[in-house]
Amino acid sequence: MRSALRLLIGVLVLSHASPALANFGDVYGFGARASAMAGTHTALANDVSALHYNIAGMTLGKPGFTIGFHSAMDDVTIAMKPRPQGYDLPDMAQDSPRIPSKYRLRSRGDVTDLPNLYQVLIGGTWSLGIAPLRLGFAAMLPANGLGGQRASYPDEREQYHSNNLDFDLIGRRSNSMTLLAGAAFALFDWLSVGAGMSIMPTAETQSSVYLPDASQQDVLDMAVTNDQRTQVGFNVGVLVQPHKNLRLGASWRSENYFQIKVTNGVQIKGFQGDATSFPVQQAVDVIANYTPDTLSFGAAWQQGTVTLAADAVVAKWSGYRNRQGERPRTFNDTVSVRLGGEIARQSGPTFRAGLSWEPSPVPPQTGRTNYVDNDRARLTVGAGHAIELRGQSFELNWAIGLQHLMPRDTDKASQQPHPTCGPGVTVLCDEIDDTTPDPISQKPDPAYEGLQTGSPGFPGWQSFGDLLSVGVDLKWRF
Amino acid sequence: MKQPHLHQQRSRVAGLALIALLFGVLALFSACEPAPTDGVFPDRQTDAAGSGDALAAADGVTPTDDPFVGTWAMATDWSVCVTVGSRIETRSRKLLVVNMTRKGHRLFEERTVCQLGLTPIFGLKTVVPKAVLDSVGPLQVESRVVGEGSVEVAYSSAPEAQLMGVKMVNPVYDPMPAKGDAADPRLTDPENDGKPGATFEVGGGCKLYVAQREVSSLMGRVVSPGRIEGGGVHATEQVVFGSSTAICGQPFATFSNTPHHRFVLQRLAKGQWDDNNNGQLDCAELVAHQGEFVTWRDPDNSRCPVEKP
Structure with missing residues (x-):
C-alpha cells in the first residue's frame, strides 16, 4: 500500500508540468559543484542544480537554500579572411539591383570579444515535511541587466545589419534569465523520479502604422501593442541506485527559446484602393537562446571518499531554430561526454575536477550560411x-573552468556557376542574377557576370579562443 | 605565530596545484591560434568583371581616351516669356563648370554655377549676387549617353534643381514654401542681410526677397567630338516674400518657352583656359573664355506666342 502510494505520487509528479531553461548552465555549468566537475551531474546532482541536470536528484540531498555568483570571460576570435577583389555588389547608381557594397552602414571586421557574463544563482529545495518529496525552484539571473538578445541573419542578409559574424551558441546567448521549477519524489530507496519546467519570456508586438506620404517615411503615426507572455519547456528525470556504490541517472529536457513576434500593419496613403497592399502586412519572428531537446545519461560510482562520474548528453540540435525563427535542419545532433571526480576528506575541503568534450552541432559552413561555432574541450577544478x-x-563551493575552442577554419566553396540567391538555395549564391539587363540596351549587363556577394562570411573565417568561468555558491542545508 | 595543521597545508597545496594546472593548460591553449589564411577565391579584375567602382566605359572605350570623362564648360540659355501687357522674352543665361566621370552608359556630373544673368525686362535687369550663386553649391547630376558607336550619340540628364534662398531634403520634388510664410525653417539667407530668402537686385535700386527653384533637364546630342548641344525642359518657381519698393515686387506671369531653350557642353583639354595654372578650370576663367564656346541668343519677343503653349 505504501509502495502504491509512493508510485501514485511519483506518477503525479511526473505528470506535473514544470519549466526550466539554462543557457548559462548549458555552457558553463549550473552551480559551483557541477561547474567544478565539467557538468557531470546527471547522477550526482543533489540540490538546486538537479533542476537543470536531473530533477530526480533533488531527493538525494537535504533541503536547502543556495545563493551564488558566476561569471564568464573570454578570449575568443572570429578572424575574417580578407575579401578578394571583384565580388562586391556594384554601384550602378539608380539602376543598382541591390544597395552597392560601398554603402554598408557598418564595416566587416574581426570579432575579438564577447560580452562578459555575470549571473546570480538563487534557489532552494523544500520537503514540506514529506521526507521523500522535494519541491525546487532556481533562478539564474544576469547581474548586469535582464539579458540580451540579438536578431541576426545567418547569411548574406546580415550585410545590411551588423555586417559581421557572431558566435551562435555561446556569448550573448548565454546571458539570459533562467527560471527552473519542479518536484521530485523518492518512490523507493533505490528509485527517484522528478519533473520540472523551464520558463522563457516571449513578447508579441503588434504595431499599426499610418504613412501619409510614402516619399517621407520618417513622418508616420504608429500605435503599438505589446504583450509579454511565457513559454514553457519541460523536463523529467529518473535516478536509480542498483548497488550501494552505484547510481544511474537519466534526464530529458524539451527545447525552449526566447521568442519575439512582431507584426506590422502599414497603411500607406495612395494604396487604399489595393486590397492586397492595404494595409501592408509585415511579420518578423525573432528567436534567441534556443536550447534543444536534450537527453542525458549518467553514472556515478562512490568508493569511500572518492566519487567518479560520467555523463553522455545527447542534444537534438537538428531542430535548431535560428535567430530568425527558421529551422535550417542542417545542424547535427551531438553527443557530449563528461567526466568528473570528487574527493571528500574527513577534514578539509572536498576537491573536484572534471573534463568534457562538447562537439559543435554546426556543420562545415562552406555554403550560404555563416553559423560560427567550435568544438569545445573543457577542464574544470573546484x-x-x-x-x-x-x-x-x-x-561553500567554488569552481574555475576553462574551455578551449578548437580552432576552426572555414572556407566558402567555389561553385561553377554560383546559383542566384533565393529560397532553398544552400550553397554560396550570387546576389545579382547574371541575366539582369542593362536598362538601356536590355542586354545582360556584364557588370553582373559571375559571383557578387556581400555575405559577411565570404570568403571565410577562422574561429578560436578560450572561455574562462568562475563561480562560487553558498549552500545552507536545513 | 600559529602554524597551520598539516592537513590544512596539504589542502592549500592541492588547491593551488589544481588552479596552476588549469592556468597551465590555458597558457598551452593560447599558443594554439591558427595561422591566418586566405580563402579559395582569387581576386578578379573589376573592369573585366564589371563590378566594383571602376566600371568599364562603353565597349571599345578605355578610361584614358573616354570622350566624356573630364572637365567641361557648360552654358544654358533658357527662354522665358513674361506677360507685361504684351509677351516679352527674357533669356536666363548660366555658365557652369562641369566635372564628368562615367560608369558604363552613365555620366556623373558635378556642376558648379559660375554666373547667372537675366536679360532686362523693360530695361530693368535682375542681378543675382555672388553670395547667392555660391550658395547653390556643386550639384550632382546623373546623365546618360545613348548610341555610342553609332552616327547619332544622344545625351540626356536627370532633373537638376538649383535652389536660391531655400534648402530642401529633396530639391526636385519637395513643396516650395508657402507665399508669405517667412517663418518656413527651410528659408536661408545666403547674403546675410536679415531678409527672408535670397535677395535679388532689380534695376539697380530695388531688392526682391525670394525663394526660388529652377528645375531643368537637358536633352541633346554630340555634334562633334567633345561638344554637346541641345535643349531641354526648364521651370522656375519663385515665392516673393517682399521687396524694398513695391514696384519690383509685383508678380508677373511667366512661362517656360521650351522650344527655344539651348545649352552647350564643351569638353576642355587638360590645362585649357587654365590661365592661373592651378590645374583646374575656375569660374573666373570660364567667364573670361565664354565667348570661345557659346554665342548667347538675344531676346526676341516674336519667339513668345500670344497664347501660352
Missing part, C-alpha cells in the same frame, strides 16, 4: 568547504 555556523550547516 572545491567545497563545509562550514558550521551557529549550529547550522553551510557549504
